[in-house]
């Protein structure tokens with residue numbers, strides 16, 4: 671490029687869902703004590719690691735508007751999530767989808783096909799037509815077409831988790847909040863689903879937050895990770911860097927590094 675040509679700089683991506691100085695609790699001591707987090711479409715998925723009880727699910731709860739901020743705030747498109755009106759809440763719920771560990775509230779008597787068809791119909795009603803079919807969505811989570819007539823109640827725990835992910839993808843969400851989404855899925859299948867998910871979120875520019883104890887899953891999916899301890903992020907950056915802590919690192923970070931010495935050496939996203 672000639673030296674005197676200044677490239678047009680693209681507008682910096684704007685966070686869609688954002689926590690700022692977020693302090694939150696469950697009626698007792700603060701669980702989150704000042705979290706800043708931005709989820710921006712078109713950027714690499716963000717991972718949150720941390721010991722059990724560190725507050726990872728509380729963070730997801732606050733981002734989805736279920737746990738109230740004691741101070742600081744969570745905003746969606748710049749508006750406080752806690753103060754969204756009825757219409758905006760509907761739009762928010764279609765745009766920001768959550769998949770939790772146990773999160774399939776579909777009628778267990780429904781067939782898989784009915785569950786996915788219904789999720790696609792809900793997506794259309796919310797104005798989020800994705801052009802996707804039942805087969806596309808099942809394929810996105812590596813569930814073969816033979817599963818379509820099965821009842822939801824007859825699926826294994828891991829199959830239910832994969833279906834929950836397919837239902838969340840039906841709205842082609844702008845943001846996906848994944849709270850231990852694949853714990854019941856065996857490691858080989860978890861890798862397959864993670865790779866398919868990574869392709870899709872990259873293709874659609876979906877912003878993703880993945881909360882997990884599973885460092886391998888985080889490595890496969892996330893570009894940046896935060897380690898949550900004592901209510902704050904005590905380390906942030908690419909996983910390989912976070913897992914090479916210095917002597918001053920928080921004990922949680924050193925614990926993670928010791929638990930996963932080889933993961934840091936594999937290439938991530």
Ligand SMILES: Nc1ncnc2c1ncn2[C@@H]1O[C@H](COP(=O)(O)OP(=O)(O)OP(=O)(O)O)[C@@H](O)[C@H]1O
Nearest residue numbers: 696697701720721722723724725726727728729883
């Ligand atoms: N509804 C609730 N009422 C009271 N305390 C709660 C509630 N939910 C969570 N807590 C407490 O808040 C703290 C953080 O819990 P949270 O579930 O967010 O941790 P986590 O990091 O997701 O843990 P895990 O990895 O075990 O799922 C814990 O001390 C927990 O006992």
